[in-house]
Amino acid sequence: MKKNKNLKFIATILFLFVGFLFVDENFIQHDSNYNESFLNKIEEFLDIFGNEYEVTANSPYYKIDKNPPQFSEDDLKMSPDFSNYSELDELNRVGQANALIGPDSMPKAPRGDISKVYPTGWHQKFYKFVDGGAVYNRCHLIAYQLTGENDNWKNLMTGTRSFNTKGMLPFENSVANYIRDTGKKVRYRVTPIFVDDELVARGVIMEAYSIEDGGKKINFRVFVRNIEEGVKIDYKTGRTKIDKNNIIK
Structure with missing residues (x-):
């Protein structure tokens, strides 16, 4: 009623x-x-x-920061679209990825084969309780649907299935939908977080800001956790094993 x-x-x-x-x-x-x-x-x-592009649902796979994205004034200046990727470090790990994304950046063709890329810590295993079976995905720092980057080693990291689909994807979709609907641009940055000399990142910080409307529709800073329920990850090597006590809350 x-x-x-x-x-x-x-x-x-x-x-x-x-x-x-x-x-x-x-x-x-x-x-x-x-x-x-x-x-x-x-x-x-x-x-x-309301803002139809805002991700508001709670999830154990990400934590939305109350603080806005940490872009400088120069970061938010309008310019032609771009995407920049850090050089791999001495351990071949990926670094921060930056982009200004608009309609021209988005791919016009389906994603190609990325199976020949082996990011650090890639020790694939299969578990029946993981969606799709494989515990790891080759995860784009900046999603293919945003910039069309395909098998770029500087843009692919070892991430769990849930990190990819339940953690990063909702925010990637919100940015992609906004750009498609409005034709406007979004400043975007993803920073992988490694501890010491570990080969698998503990997660990533995702930041995005819709420039032309002053962050009115896209404005987030979020930490996405690289975890998988029922699996214990050795972040130093990437090896995994079943952990029945690892129930994600």
């Missing part, structure tokens, strides 16, 4: 708002300044219904 009342309220508001559009149509056509102001009001009105 309460849900129906809410729907009726929203429908009433929309009806009144649409009526307002038609009543003022003639005036709008003769005043360009009013047009701009009026369109801004429309955007404000639509914001009442």
Whole structure:
């Protein structure tokens, strides 16, 4: 009953708002300044219904930081699209990846074969209780759907299946959907976190900011954990074994 009342309220508001559009149509056509102001009001009105690109669900695989992404003013300047990847370190581990992503960056063809890339700590094993069986994925720091980077060794790390699909993917999808829907650009950065000389990252810090609307729609900093329920990971080597006590909460 309460849900129906809410729907009726929203429908009433929309009806009144649409009526307002038609009543003022003639005036709008003769005043360009009013047009701009009026369109801004429309955007404000639509914001009442929330930000459809925001990832709000709780997950054991990521933790959303209350602080905004740590981009400088220079980082947020408009420019042609780009993607930059750190050189592999002395242990062949990946480093920070940076990008400015827009419609032109996004791939026009399906992803190719990446099976010939072997990131550090790659010791694949299969467990029946893991989605797809394989405990590890070759995980893109910056997703293929965002920049079209395929078998770039500087952009692929060893990550668990759940790290990839339950941790990083919701945020990657939110950025991709925003760019497709609006045609606007997003500043994007992913930083892998290694402890000492470990070959498998403990996780990554993902940051994103929609430049042209001042971070109104895309604005997050999140730590994604490189973990898998029921599996114990030796982060120093990448080797894994069953751990029935490892129940992710």
